[in-house]
Amino acid sequence: MSSWIDDMSGAEQSVGGFRDVYETALPRLVRLAHLITGSNSAAEDVVHDVFVAAYRRWGRIDDPYGYLYRAVVNRSRSVLRRRAVELEHAAESSTVDLPPELDEVWIALSKIPVKRRTALVLRYYADLPVDAIAEVMGVRPATVRSLIHRGYMSMRKELNA
Amino acid sequence: MSDFDTRLRETLDHVAASTKVSRRVDEIVLDSRRRPQPRFAAAVAAFVLVGGVFALPLLLSDPPTDDVAGGPAPHNAAGGRSAPEGSSVVIEPDWLTVEPGDVAAFEEIPLPGAGERASLRSETVWCFYEEGRPIETRASSVAVDQPVTTDDLASACITHPETTASDLSSESMTVCRGVFDPSVYEEWASSGEMTVISGGVEGSHPGFPVVLAWQSDCNSQTVTSHPTVALTDDLSVDAVNRARQLELAAVAAAIRNCLSYDESQALAKAAVGELGQQWIHASIKGSDELTEGCFQPFIDQQWGWVITDIVRDEPSTSVTTTTDPTS
Numbered sequence: 001m002s003s004w005i006d007d008m009s010g011a012e013q014s015v016g017g018f019r020d021v022y023e024t025a026l027p028r029l030v031r032l033a034h035l036i037t038g039s040n041s042a043a044e045d046v047v048h049d050v051f052v053a054a055y056r057r058w059g060r061i062d063d064p065y066g067y068l069y070r071a072v073v074n075r076s077r078s079v080l081r082r083r084a085v086e087l088e089h090a091a092e093s094s095t096v097d098l099p100p101e102l103d104e105v106w107i108a109l110s111k112i113p114v115k116r117r118t119a120l121v122l123r124y125y126a127d128l129p130v131d132a133i134a135e136v137m138g139v140r141p142a143t144v145r146s147l148i149h150r151g152y153m154s155m156r157k158e159l160n161a
Numbered sequence: 162m163s164d165f166d167t168r169l170r171e172t173l174d175h176v177a178a179s180t181k182v183s184r185r186v187d188e189i190v191l192d193s194r195r196r197p198q199p200r201f202a203a204a205v206a207a208f209v210l211v212g213g214v215f216a217l218p219l220l221l222s223d224p225p226t227d228d229v230a231g232g233p234a235p236h237n238a239a240g241g242r243s244a245p246e247g248s249s250v251v252i253e254p255d256w257l258t259v260e261p262g263d264v265a266a267f268e269e270i271p272l273p274g275a276g277e278r279a280s281l282r283s284e285t286v287w288c289f290y291e292e293g294r295p296i297e298t299r300a301s302s303v304a305v306d307q308p309v310t311t312d313d314l315a316s317a318c319i320t321h322p323e324t325t326a327s328d329l330s331s332e333s334m335t336v337c338r339g340v341f342d343p344s345v346y347e348e349w350a351s352s353g354e355m356t357v358i359s360g361g362v363e364g365s366h367p368g369f370p371v372v373l374a375w376q377s378d379c380n381s382q383t384v385t386s387h388p389t390v391a392l393t394d395d396l397s398v399d400a401v402n403r404a405r406q407l408e409l410a411a412v413a414a415a416i417r418n419c420l421s422y423d424e425s426q427a428l429a430k431a432a433v434g435e436l437g438q439q440w441i442h443a444s445i446k447g448s449d450e451l452t453e454g455c456f457q458p459f460i461d462q463q464w465g466w467v468i469t470d471i472v473r474d475e476p477s478t479s480v481t482t483t484t485d486p487t488s
Contacts, residue, residue, distance in 0.1 A: 022186045031177035040181050048185055096176050105172040124166070125173040156165065 018055055021064050026051075029072045035121045036076040038110045046075050070136050073122070077114050108158035116151030123148055252427050256414035257435055259406050263413035264306040278305060281412070283404035287339060288318030289384050290326035291375040300370075305409060308402045311336040318372040326374055337379035338396035339371035341389050370396055407432055 026047065033043035050071045054061060061067050098106055109117055115137070122133045130148075134141040268278050280301035288296045300309050300317040315334035318324070371392055373382065379394035411428060414420070420428065 019186055023184075026184065026186075027180075027182045030182045031180045034180045035173055035176060043180065044183055051186070096179050098172065098175055102168065102172040102175055105168050106176060109169075109172070120169070121173065124169050125177065152165075155169070 017064075018058050021068070022051060025065060025068055029068060032069075032121070032126065033072050033076045035125055036073065036118050037079055042079055043076070046079055047072055050075055073118060073136050074138075077118055104159060105155070108155045111158050112151055112154040116147050116154055119144055119147035120151045120155070252424055252431060253414070253418075255410075256418075256428055257407060257410050257431055259410045260413065263409060267305055267409060267412060281305070281405055281408045283401060283408045284309065286314045286317050286370040286372060287390075288321060288324065288372050288374060290318075290324060290329075293324065293326055295384075296321050296324060305405075309398065309405065311396075311398055314370045314398075315372050318374055324374075329374055333374065333376050335373040335375075335377050335379060335382075336396055337371045337373060337392040337394055338368040339384075339390050339392055340368045368393070368396065370398075370401060407435055 029047045029050070030040075030043050033046045034040050037043050037046065050068060053071070054064065054068060058064075096103075096106060109120065112120075118137060119133060122128045122136060123130075128136065130141050130144045133144045137144065139147075278301065280299040282299075284299040284301045286298060286300050288298060290296075296318070298317050298321050300313045302316065302320075303309055303313045312331060314336050315331050318334065319329045319331065371384070371390070373379070373384075373392075379392045383392055384390050411432060414428065418424075
């Protein structure tokens, strides 16, 4: 799993522990969800929802950061599928202030299929190895390699269109 | 590392650095402490934030209990069930009928840190502004037992906190019917993550409410900046309200019962049948949040198919099932 998840292990299983985990993990999780969903507001909702669910079962979660990480990725993918069209359009009129050469990459990323996008974000932003991405996404490592390759090619196609 | 790798990493880092983060931890903790029935609040939080009936498996017991770790409520195996066409599973007749207590139960669902009621996916409205990005929101300011009007739909677009448009007024709003290009559905189906089990893009469906936030005519003014949406002026608010009632009934059914996967699927199919195949999208979403083995139908009038889409909220599990499209 990624280094920052390892760094946050061992949280106290209490309300105080919950608050500590919340404060520590929130920014990173929202950023991750933002990159997957393409929407800052959707990302905040996704992460809040995950924390609500986590709080309900807090005493029974052995690895809070790993749980939160995987839950945010899972739920972001689900939200992105449901809001695919809206988000596609949102990305075209990007709400993120980016230099042109990066803006076109961001828009291209928003246009590729959800699974490929997720795999690329986990690889290129979270710096997860293939095995860890497979664990997070619930697929085989070979599938992750394929998703990354196909995502890579899809983005190149979008950028050259 | 290639130039492309570098650009991609730089883009992701740049976007991540610009991400706005709001802290709402008190909403979670305080709401859980004041609620006598924590199962309800967690479910409703998910209900509101994720949108729709995804959290319904949490709303199982009637009355709910504080047994967070407990399993689902006993399944209602009483008689009087009817079998939807094409399914061997029988469902309770009242699962698609709003019962007297359903509205109250829905309106009493507590929301974390908010004074509004939960929203329904059938209240979805798309707002297109003359400038700025379109917004998808819900016309959920109206009481759930009152019909939504076109003014309510327009109001949702005027009052949305994320709109950057200015000089909005109800007089400048035009409410239209929106439909998606079939390629949208085809992309979903080809993704392999969803499976069509009923319906089709060729069939008629009520579309979804679209508000044009400027003086315009639905027939002459298309949303040209949007690649996949076309407009017509024949939006049926009655269809929207009918969908609301059906969705409310399904919500109530999930509150009262622990539905098996097959029952949820049958309920979604039955909902499609109730509206003459006019549900745009209905799927089954599984969740093992607190209540493993309980499922709820996900009904969304934006889409054209009944699909099976099981994505567990429990981490590292994503399950897709395949169902005969002709069944």
